[in-house]
Amino acid sequence: MSNINQSRRRLFNRKKSSAIRPPWSKTDIEFTDICTRCDKCIKACETQILIRGDGGFPEINFANDECTFCKKCADICPEPVFNKTEQTPWESIALVLEPCLANKGIWCQSCKDACDARAISFKPGIGQAPKPIIDIDTCTGCGACVSPCPADAIKVGEVT
Ligand code: SF4
Ligand code: SF4
Ligand code: SF4
Structure with missing residues (x-):
């Protein structure tokens, strides 16, 4: 790839990237x-x-699969890409999106069952399927709830 293409790629990444970097990563631009x-x-x-x-x-x-916060990515990296691993790994948490089956009146608690941190509770509603609520202080953003969701309704990201 030419240098011009590389710098264009870098510019593109700076403007467009919504990628989730490994835990403890510095800012996306860095x-x-x-x-x-x-x-x-x-x-x-x-x-x-x-x-x-x-x-x-x-x-x-x-x-x-999920992130176990094992730190192996940060430990092996030879470049100064990561913050100290004594710090909080990231600000990301699980976010429940509109396709959640509860919004269609279907009972499902697959995400809750997958969450070791017990960060997901369900709010009962009269005549409605209970809806998942993420406790933002308990959720680690590990992503364990993402793949078990049959509706692909959970993403991990920062609250904006
Ligand atoms: S599981 Fe371990 S190596 Fe993989 S992203 Fe999480 S902390 Fe890094
Ligand atoms: S697993 Fe998915 S569809 Fe089921 S309650 Fe959780 S977010 Fe909703
Ligand atoms: S990201 Fe991890 S801690 Fe947060 S709700 Fe999902 S399984 Fe629980």
């Missing part, structure tokens, strides 16, 4: 500036949720 795309973190991830994303930069895909 991340794509410093990361050399060596794949070391991708190979080290114990749950294999790190993938090569847009531009070859690592990002998280919760389609099959």
Whole structure:
């Protein structure tokens, strides 16, 4: 790839990226500036949720598993891409989106069953299916609730 194309790619990433970077990552702009795309973190991830994303930069895909916060990605990275792992890993939490089956009157608690942190409760409603509520103080953003959701209704991200 030419240098011009690379700088265009970098510009594109800065403007468009909504990728979830590994926990403890610095800001997305810093991340794509410093990361050399060596794949070391991708190979080290114990749950294999790190993938090569847009531009070859690592990002998280919760389609099959969760983040255990094992720190292997941060520990193996040879570049100054990560914050200290004594800090909070990220601000991300689970967000329940409109396709949640409860919005269609269907009873489902798959997300609650998957959450070890017990961050999901269900609010009963008269004549309605109970709806999931995420406790933002308890949710770690681990993503364990993402793949069990039959409606693909949960994403992990920062509250805007
Ligand atoms: S903390 Fe562990 S499980 Fe989470 S992304 Fe890093 S290597 Fe994977
Ligand atoms: S698993 Fe998905 S569809 Fe079921 S209650 Fe949770 S968010 Fe809604
Ligand atoms: S992201 Fe993890 S802690 Fe948060 S609700 Fe989902 S399973 Fe629970």
